[in-house]
Amino acid sequence: MEAALEVKSLAKAYGENRALEDLSMRVMPGRIVGLLGPNGAGKSTMIRIVMGILSADRGEVLIGGKSWSRRALEDVGYLPEERGLYKDMKVGEQALYFAQLRGMRKKEAVQALRSWFERLDVDGWWNRKVMDLSKGMAQKVQFICAVAHKPDVLILDEPMSGFDPVNARLIVEQIRYLASEGTAVLLSTHDMSSVEALCDEVMLLNDGHIVMSGESEALRDAGWNGEYAIGYSGSDVAFARGLGATCVLGKVNHLASEGSSIQGEARTAQVVLRQGYTLSEALRGVADAVEVHEVRKLRPTMEELFISAVQPSQDA
C-alpha cells in the first residue's frame, strides 16, 4: 500500500543550527502515528516543511505518493500548535472561509461543516462571534476547520491542549473515527497519555533525527527488561522465601497497583527473573507460600521510553 504521507531524507538548518538531519518517515492510510520529541527536537520544523510554510534545504515530501505541491496539500488537514481564529468574524463564516481556502466549494463546505458542528456539539454557534466562544469551544471550531475538507492526511500538533477531560475524550473519539475512515493521522504531542491511548505507531525525534520508531506495543515490548508484577495476599517474608533464588525482588506495594483489580490486603511486588530461571519456576515457589492473584509483565510506559531515549543526549 502507498504511504499517505512520506518524508525522505529531509534536512533543514537555521544558520549554524541544524533543525533536521536526514529525516525519513511515513504514515500509512488509517494509521495514527505519534510524533514525540523534546522541545526543539525538530517536530514543528518538519511539520511546517510538510505544510509548505518552510522550505527544506534537502529532501522530499510525498503526499499520497505524489511529489509535494499546493494542489496535493489540499488533501492535508492541519491543526497547528499555535492556532487562533479571527475574533470579529462569525464562527460559521470563518469555518467556511478556511474550508474554501482548502479548495472546497461553498455548498459542500456548508454541508460538511454543519455535520461536524453537530458531531462536536457546537451546532448552535454558527452565527455567534468567535469572541463569544470559550477556549474549549474555540478549540473545537479549530479542529473542525482542520478536518472539514475530508483530508487524506491529518496533521495535529498538540490537539488536546486547552481541552477539559470530557472534550479531550470527544476529540480522541473523532481522531479514531477519522482513522477508521482511512485518514492517516500524524499526531505531534508531549501528552503521553494521548499517545498511549491513540497511536498505532510512534516516532521519537531528537536533535533533528529519529531515535526510535515502530508500533507502540512492539516498542514497549522491546523496552521490557524482564520485570514482572506479581499480585498476592499473605506474608511478605513467605513471598520472598517462596521466590528463592529465581528472582530479584524489587519494590513491594501494599496497595493494589494501578490497573489491578485486587483490593484490600493485596500487595504487588516487582520482580526481575534471574538468568537461567523461568516465570513458572518462580511462581511454583511462591504459590505454596502466598495466594497469587495476578501476574503481568511490567513494560515501560511511553513516557519512560521517551525519557530513556532522550535523556542520554540531553545529559551529554
Add this chain to the structure above:
Amino acid sequence: MRSHIWAIAHREWITRVRKKSFILGVILLPLLGVGTVVGLALVVRESQVDHEVLMVDHDGLIIKEHQGHWVPRCPACFKEREGLTYRFAREMPADSVWLAQGFTAVAEFDNAVVQNQHGQLWYDKAPGVQLTSWIARDLGLALEHMRVLETTDLNWPDYRGLRFDVSLSTRDIKTGSGGVEVRAAVGFAFSIFLFMFIAVHGTTLMRSVLEEKTSRVVEVILAAVRPSQLLWGKLIGVAAVAFTQFLAWSVLSFLGMGAFKLLFNAGTFTQGLPAADLTTMLAENELTRALLEINWPVMVGATIAYFIGGYVLFGGLFAAAGAAVDNEKDAAQFTLPLMMPLLFAYMAGSATIGNPDLPLLVWLSWIPFTSPVSMLIRVASGVPWYELAGSLALLWLTAWAMIRMAGRIYRVGLLNRGKKPGYMDLIKWVRRGD
C-alpha cells in the same frame, strides 16, 4: 490558486465594510462636511445683524447739510448693501446717546484722515471683517470724491470713467488652460486626500497583518496559501475598502450637491437677493469657471492610478512592518520613517502651492516615494502626458520591486516571534527569503 487571493480579499473587505464604524464613517463624514457648510451658511444668514453706522465727520469733509440733515456729498459712494445703513453727523454724540439711538458702530474722523488715511470705528456689536472693509472702502471712496472735486476740474463720473481696475487671469501657453491658483489648490486638496488614504489604509493593512500574527491564525492560513497570496489578498481587500469608501462618498456628495442645488435654486440660501440659478452663477464666477476647466477625467484617473501605485508601495512595506514585529508600538519604528517622504512631499506641496512648475515639485513628482502626493498637485494645472506616464511607470515599477522585497520580510516575519528585529535582521530576511 487565484481564487485564494480573492477569498482572502473578500474576507478583508466584508469584515471591514459591515462594521458599524465603517458605515457610520461613510455616511456621517460627508453628511458632516455638507452639513457643516450648509449649517454655517444658514447660521450666518439667521444670525446676521443689521448694522446702522453713524459716520461722524468733524470737519465736514464728505458731508453737507440738506434740509436740516447731514447727507453725503457723494451718495453713490455709500453703496446700498444688505444689513448696512449709514447715518451722518458732524458731532460725536455721547456713548449712551448713540447706543440708545440704535447705532451699532460709529466711524469718527476729521481733517487728519486725509493725511493719515486712518479713522476710528467704535462699536457696540462687533462689525466683522467684511463690514469693516465695506465701511473703510466707502469712506475712502467718499474722500477720493472730495479730493477729485477739490483739486481737479473733472467731475466725479468723468474721473470714475478714467479709472482702470485691471485683473489678470493666468493661462498656460502650452495647454491654454487658466486659473493656476485655483488648479493648484485643487491639486493640493487631491494630494492631501491621497496622502490620508495611503496613510490610513496602509495602517489598516499593518493592523490586519498584526492581528493575524498575534491571534495565531496566520499559521493555519499559511498552511493553505502562499505568503505572497496572503499579502496580495490583503492588499486587494483593504484597497477595495478604500474604493468602497471613495465610491460611497462620491455618490453621497453627488446626492448632497443635487440637494444643495435644489435648495439653492429654491432660494433657501439667497433670500432677499435677486433670484439666481446655481449653474448660471457658477459659470459666471471666475473660481468656478477655473474649476470647470480642470481636466477632471485625467485628474480622477491620475488620483486612482497614483493611489494604486502609492498604496501598493507603502501598503506592502507597512504589511512587512506588521509581520516583522509583535505589536503596533514596535511597528511604528518602521512605519514612521516610511511616511517621511510622503510627509515631505506634502509639506513641499503646501509651500509650492502657487507655483506648480517649481523644480523641487517637478523632481518630487518623479521620485516614487513622493510622486503620489507631488504629481497630483501638478496634474490639476496640466502636465505633459509623457511626464505623467513616466512618473506613473516609475512608481509602479518601484511598487512591484518593493512588494517583492516586502514579501520576503513578510514571509519570514510572520513566523518570527519574541525578539524585535532590527534593520540588519530585515536585510538578512530579504537576502534569505525563508
